Amino acid sequence: MKVIKTFAILSLLASSAWATDWAQLRGPNFNGSTDETGLPTKWSQTENIEWSIDLPGPSAATPVVSGDHVFVSSTDLTNESLVAFAFDRKGGKQLWRKEISKEIRRKSRSTFSSPSPASDGEVVVFFFGNGEMRTYDFDGKEQWHKNLGPFAFGWTFSTSPLIYDGTLYMQILQNKSLNTPSYILAMDPASGKELWRHERPSHAVAESLEAFNTPTPYEHNGIKQLLVNGGDAVTGHDLRTGKELWRWETWNPGKEGHWRLVPSPVAGDGVVLLCAPKKNPVYALPTNKRGKLSDKDLYWVSREERNITSDVPTPAFYDGDFFILSKSRRFLSRVEPKTGKIKWETELKSRQQLEASPLAADGKIYTFDFDGVATVVDAANGKILNTIPMEDKANLGLDFIRSSIIAAQGNLFIRTNTKLYCVGKS
Numbered sequence: 001m002k003v004i005k006t007f008a009i010l011s012l013l014a015s016s017a018w019a020t021d022w023a024q025l026r027g028p029n030f031n032g033s034t035d036e037t038g039l040p041t042k043w044s045q046t047e048n049i050e051w052s053i054d055l056p057g058p059s060a061a062t063p064v065v066s067g068d069h070v071f072v073s074s075t076d077l078t079n080e081s082l083v084a085f086a087f088d089r090k091g092g093k094q095l096w097r098k099e100i101s102k103e104i105r106r107k108s109r110s111t112f113s114s115p116s117p118a119s120d121g122e123v124v125v126f127f128f129g130n131g132e133m134r135t136y137d138f139d140g141k142e143q144w145h146k147n148l149g150p151f152a153f154g155w156t157f158s159t160s161p162l163i164y165d166g167t168l169y170m171q172i173l174q175n176k177s178l179n180t181p182s183y184i185l186a187m188d189p190a191s192g193k194e195l196w197r198h199e200r201p202s203h204a205v206a207e208s209l210e211a212f213n214t215p216t217p218y219e220h221n222g223i224k225q226l227l228v229n230g231g232d233a234v235t236g237h238d239l240r241t242g243k244e245l246w247r248w249e250t251w252n253p254g255k256e257g258h259w260r261l262v263p264s265p266v267a268g269d270g271v272v273l274l275c276a277p278k279k280n281p282v283y284a285l286p287t288n289k290r291g292k293l294s295d296k297d298l299y300w301v302s303r304e305e306r307n308i309t310s311d312v313p314t315p316a317f318y319d320g321d322f323f324i325l326s327k328s329r330r331f332l333s334r335v336e337p338k339t340g341k342i343k344w345e346t347e348l349k350s351r352q353q354l355e356a357s358p359l360a361a362d363g364k365i366y367t368f369d370f371d372g373v374a375t376v377v378d379a380a381n382g383k384i385l386n387t388i389p390m391e392d393k394a395n396l397g398l399d400f401i402r403s404s405i406i407a408a409q410g411n412l413f414i415r416t417n418t419k420l421y422c423v424g425k426s
Helices: 002-016
Strands: 049-054 064-066 069-076 081-088 094-102 123-127 132-137 142-147 162-164 167-172 183-187 194-199 216-220 223-230 233-237 244-248 266-268 271-275 282-286 316-318 321-325 331-335 342-347 359-361 364-368 373-378 384-389 406-408 411-415 419-423
Touching: 064 406, 069 123, 069 419, 081 132, 094 132, 162 216, 167 223, 216 266, 266 316, 266 321, 271 321, 316 359, 359 406
Parallel strands: none
Antiparallel strands: 049 419, 064 069, 069 081, 081 094, 123 132, 132 142, 162 167, 167 183, 183 194, 216 223, 223 233, 233 244, 266 271, 271 282, 316 321, 321 331, 331 342, 359 364, 364 373, 373 384, 406 411, 411 419
């Protein structure tokens, strides 16, 4: 009996080693990485699939996994509505569906269903680009709702909610067409009560005031802060009050008006990585400074490395390095945080652009292109291990695939325009 009991405990510990949630946009570490192991390198639309389920319309939102629930934001093309789903992680059964609102888009190539949900294990928060925010418990009972709009954006707003240390954060970095300020908002995820609101000034102009990314929490040497990037500036904020701790804002000295920002900040090893838009450089800054920073504070800038740039995908931090994916040049690069040294650089075989952010896990990097072709790359040397088409081109239409691949509870979860796949362990 004692042997059996010991074996049971060891089995439980072994299974829990990879039983990690992916409860919000950039995963459990907020940097596109996870400690999951045993993830596959080979699968297809029919092979090594534990389950798949049809989805009613396209969405750029990344699915999230919390416990035995998979939460998915989507559109429904049959009745032109925005919807929130909960599926059973183990079998793919639909647990509940909520219709949020009608009218799914204001631009032809994007929808209001671009932001990803976020969960703290008790509730799940859905947010959509038309301002609708709905929060449910895991049984699908609505806890609260509000609309954060109207917004002042030239394109479709797509910031995702962030839950960290018991607080729900949202950033609204917008232009001045409605005479409304840009701000960061902290709320209680259980009730929606506003905890604080911090207006965030900017010297940017026109479209360069707009950011479509998500704030990033980061803890280093015991110091926690919220990293916010947009409006030609990156800032660090006190998580309890929103107070600005430091700022750097010199990457657009000519005040170009079309530098809207999409990639979120990503941090590791005391370094925050910032991706300037429109094929412009990547910048590396320390996270332990205070006040107004200058270019002298930069660790490095990728001005000479033409492939180290990212207009849309947010880089990942994994195994001590950054992994930077170039949207249009189709290069994936492994870069040292404090020196900018390129350890390897791989040209992907994708024929289309890549706007989904890379997943880093189990010694591999997973990318996903506009056509729904997944590429698996060896994180150690940049070798391409496999390319796998996951969507039939007939289903693409005007809605390219932008949802990132995620890993949770020992599986990969892949969202295309028409399906959600749970890929089995290798």
